[in-house]
Amino acid sequence: MSAFAVPGTVINLLLVDDHPMIVEGIRQMLLPEPDLQVVAQANGGEQALELLETHPHVQVVLLDLSMPGMSGIELARAIRANWPDVRVLALSMFHDHATVAEVLEAGGAGYVLKTATCIELSTAIRQVAAGRTYFSQDVADTLLESQQIAGDLKAARLPAITRREREILQLVAREHSNLEIAEALFISERTVETHRRNLLAKTNSKSVVGLIQYAIRHNLLA
Amino acid sequence: MSAFAVPGTVINLLLVDDHPMIVEGIRQMLLPEPDLQVVAQANGGEQALELLETHPHVQVVLLDLSMPGMSGIELARAIRANWPDVRVLALSMFHDHATVAEVLEAGGAGYVLKTATCIELSTAIRQVAAGRTYFSQDVADTLLESQQIAGDLKAARLPAITRREREILQLVAREHSNLEIAEALFISERTVETHRRNLLAKTNSKSVVGLIQYAIRHNLLA
DNA sequence: CAAAAAATACGTGGCAGCACGTAGGCATAC
DNA sequence: GTATGCCTACGTGCTGCCACGTATTTTTTG
Incomplete structure (x- = not known):
């Protein structure tokens, strides 16, 4: 074949x-x-x-x-x-x-x-x-x-978004604050901030703006 | 006819x-x-x-x-x-x-x-x-x-987004800060903030998050 | 032309987001 | 068994968004 x-x-x-x-x-x-x-x-x-x-x-x-x-x-x-x-x-x-x-x-x-x-x-x-x-x-x-x-970052392989990160991102896209997300997921607000920072890096964006664009383009709101 | x-x-x-x-x-x-x-x-x-x-x-x-x-x-x-x-x-x-x-x-x-x-x-x-x-x-x-x-807001007629507001929104969606937008359009940062505030009201959103969603759904990035 | 809508602008103040650094527990993969 | 990746968590400090109020000038519309 x-x-x-x-x-x-x-x-x-x-x-x-x-x-x-x-x-x-x-x-x-x-x-x-x-x-x-x-x-x-x-x-x-x-x-x-x-x-x-x-x-x-x-x-x-x-x-x-x-x-x-x-x-x-x-x-x-x-x-x-x-x-x-x-x-x-x-x-x-x-x-x-x-x-x-x-x-x-x-x-x-x-x-x-x-x-x-x-x-x-x-x-x-x-x-x-x-x-x-x-x-x-x-x-x-x-x-x-x-x-x-990529040339600048020297093949900076961006690892894929993890499950937890996607979960955070969905809540961010629904206009929830870090504190609200933390309470909803029973984790510390610091942890939410860390996830958020990693998301910023992985989606190559400067602020929440790029995050939302990523979320919408990946149909993470439904 | x-x-x-x-x-x-x-x-x-x-x-x-x-x-x-x-x-x-x-x-x-x-x-x-x-x-x-x-x-x-x-x-x-x-x-x-x-x-x-x-x-x-x-x-x-x-x-x-x-x-x-x-x-x-x-x-x-x-x-x-x-x-x-x-x-x-x-x-x-x-x-x-x-x-x-x-x-x-x-x-x-x-x-x-x-x-x-x-x-x-x-x-x-x-x-x-x-x-x-x-x-x-x-x-x-x-x-x-x-x-x-609408019941709460008592028939709060949301007027349509104006041309200038759309312009601001596009720049916001491109991850520009208020200051950057002000400099690009030769207006005061205060004015940008005002436009932004009006956009928030008109799109019925709490933060920049809703703004971006509106922008993407209306195809304002291209 | 008068009325309405849009664009411009200022001040004050608070809180949230984000940068940057650091690090332990845990699962899985090699 | 150790290496890697993920989730968890803390502190400090700065900046930028956003709320709320107010107001003048320009443009559009009836």
Whole structure:
């Protein structure tokens, strides 16, 4: 079984997005492309994993990053771990540094913005299916910027946000103060401050402003 | 010329969204409905207004709230002012108080979330075309909540965000401090603080956290 | 033109967020 | 078994946000 699609053959796709409109839109955009075949679609990460079990032909998963429940990033990791041959193409409305970096780190093969046209989308799918990568222009720009930053920080690997940190971040995004968070979680306000500081560093932001942006882009409010 | 669609006749629609995927998705969802006819589609507010000039048959405009350039709210106002018979149905990913309130104030006839199914969407269109209103369940819940709040504030009409305020908000969302903003706009830091205070009131938020959420939901970063 | 809305500006004061440094307990992974 | 990562926690001090009140000038709108 070959890992990459051979030119001229059909590419089997799995669509994952919680918005029926988007799913339908993508289907429609790919309809005129006979070599791009949508064999299944899921509305959430859990469902996507089930479908992968029953559809071993899937070569490319096109997944939305912001979904309720299991996030797109988590799903990408799960796919990476269980189906290393399946190529993951991320689909998102945003292209901030932290998100793009996470997709790469999770083993994503490409990153397309939701503003993409039909042509761009099908190009991207064919690229990743062929074992290459694809990034929308704005995403590529973001990558270049972060590489400059990364150059300074000397490959400063930002570890992923931990579970506890995510919990703190959610409460911050709901307009709770550090004290309120501390009381809610039965920990010291100092601890909340520490988590918060780590979050600032990991999301590469100067203040709570960047934190909220990260939270919203990762759909941590629901 | 009747303002509202008669049951049994065709409803002419204008789609406005900057994402080709969404536009295609909606077209596809409405295809099986013979009485719902998409006669034009626009990628931005300006284009939508031009199309309304040349398409006098349009009865319902289905518009996305977050678009670069002219926002969906502004477009709704413009339609309200120039084509009072045209019904506006808002389409959005979010249903926070401030946004829903703005749509109502701008004369929107309905508000559908992007998580809507095919059935919900066509129902919504038929409702607004018939002169009624339609709100997705979550949106209706938000409305109820805000009415409770509004009860306290005694019909506290929140005026829309002004141009200057939006400008300030964008800079805040880019992690600039009040002082930086003041220097960039050649105004006093006090003035920035005043704008900021007004923004907090208008967006009904306690801190910068709510401000950023508003900014992102309204696509003020680009 | 008059009225309303928007943009400008000042003062005082308090508390929260954040920088920076430091460190112990605990689980898991190598 | 030790190394690594995570969660926990403290202290000090500064700065910037935000509340509350007030007011003038400019622009827009009816």
